[in-house]
Amino acid sequence: MSINILAIESSCDETSAAVIVDGRVLSNSILSQDIHEIYGGVVPELASRAHQRHIIAVVEKAIREAGTRKERIDAIAFTQGPGLMGSLLVGVSFAKGWAMAAGIPLISVNHMQAHILAHFIDEPLPSFPFLCLTVSGGHTQIVKVSDYLDMEIIGETRDDAAGEAFDKIGKLLGFPYPGGHLLDKYAGKGDAGRFVFPKTEIPGLDYSFSGIKTAVLYFLRDQLELDAQFIEKNIHDLCASVQQTLIVMLFDKLVQAADQAGISEVAIAGGVAANSLLRQRLFEMENSGWKVYVPEIEYCTDNAAMIGMAGYFKFMSGEFADLSVTPDARLQL
Numbered sequence: 001m002s003i004n005i006l007a008i009e010s011s012c013d014e015t016s017a018a019v020i021v022d023g024r025v026l027s028n029s030i031l032s033q034d035i036h037e038i039y040g041g042v043v044p045e046l047a048s049r050a051h052q053r054h055i056i057a058v059v060e061k062a063i064r065e066a067g068t069r070k071e072r073i074d075a076i077a078f079t080q081g082p083g084l085m086g087s088l089l090v091g092v093s094f095a096k097g098w099a100m101a102a103g104i105p106l107i108s109v110n111h112m113q114a115h116i117l118a119h120f121i122d123e124p125l126p127s128f129p130f131l132c133l134t135v136s137g138g139h140t141q142i143v144k145v146s147d148y149l150d151m152e153i154i155g156e157t158r159d160d161a162a163g164e165a166f167d168k169i170g171k172l173l174g175f176p177y178p179g180g181h182l183l184d185k186y187a188g189k190g191d192a193g194r195f196v197f198p199k200t201e202i203p204g205l206d207y208s209f210s211g212i213k214t215a216v217l218y219f220l221r222d223q224l225e226l227d228a229q230f231i232e233k234n235i236h237d238l239c240a241s242v243q244q245t246l247i248v249m250l251f252d253k254l255v256q257a258a259d260q261a262g263i264s265e266v267a268i269a270g271g272v273a274a275n276s277l278l279r280q281r282l283f284e285m286e287n288s289g290w291k292v293y294v295p296e297i298e299y300c301t302d303n304a305a306m307i308g309m310a311g312y313f314k315f316m317s318g319e320f321a322d323l324s325v326t327p328d329a330r331l332q333l
């Protein structure tokens with residue numbers, strides 16, 4: 001008998017549903033909320049309302065694209081946290097309602113664990129233990145992954161997440177929110193050695209990204225006083241220099257972590273894993289003996305397919321939630 005899981009993701013500003021059958025992704029429907037763009041960041045109240053408005057259509061699309069029927073769903077997996085409370089509540093309530101009405105089991109999923117388990121959607125599959133650098137708009141973590149559901153954080157940010165740094169600096173440079181991918185795109189034609197921004201050094205495997213954002217803010221303020229067109233004239237070099245600084249910071253600690261742990265299987269996950277320089281640096285490490293893993297971009301940014309994969313592994317190990325489960329905005333790995 002095959003196991004059909006419907007998965008729901010609603011932790012931030014993507015409403016997503018997926019159907020996973022025996023650990024294989026049959027559909028992954030994602031609606032990215034563009035309402036936040038004009039505000040320069042995710043507005044939690046608007047995010048939860050948009051999830052509420054779209055969740056039924058997104059789920060129906062996922063079921064249709066999987067070529068299945070509602071009656072064939074055996075279990076429902078949902079993101080319990082971390083994330084925005086109001087957004088999580090929409091997905092959790094939807095999942096509970098479905099599980100109760102259909103009389104099927106409920107599986108709660110940790111969003112950060114799911115980002116890592118996205119590596120098991122497509123070949124090549126990492127082997128245990130491996131390290132995963134999970135870098136998103138909300139998190140920056142180096143995780144030692146010993147098994148599907150056995151993970152330990154060995155380094156993390158003490159302030160801003162890497163994606164947040166990309167987005168906040170992107171905003172200073174005039175990009176709409178979230179500006180990470182645009183900064184990456186403009187950096188492609190720029191000279192990364194043109195401007196030098198200070199890297200915040202913290203002992204151990206932790207990160208700090210708030211200093212570079214402030215350094216860029218003051219640098220731009222000073223330059224704009226001399227030339228009001230400074231950003232427009234130098235946008236490519238500015239992006240390349242900022243990107244280089246952020247990615248070198250991310251990468252140095254990852255190399256340090258791999259050396260310390262004696263692990264050479266290394267993966268990246270989360271929205272910032274879409275960054276072209278981060279990918280390039282990672283693949284270059286293959287020459288130094290690393291085996292590296294990068295999910296398809298569709299599975300790097302927030303999506304329900306990864307929630308379904310985590311749901312599948314929890315189903316197989318018999319880990320179910322009961323109907324009194326509630327969202328946890330600060331759920332730890």
Ligand code: KG4
Pocket residue numbers: 012135136137138139162163164166167178179180181182184270271272273274275276300301302
């Ligand atoms: O994982 P994700 O979709 O959502 C969260 O859980 O936060 O990550 C979104 C983050 C945003 O900060 C976005 O700017 C960043 O990923 N991002 C990028 C790139 N594509 C997305 N950052 C740098 N370079 C990119 N190409």
Ligand code: ZN
Pocket residue numbers: 111115136270271301302
């Ligand atoms: Zn995420």
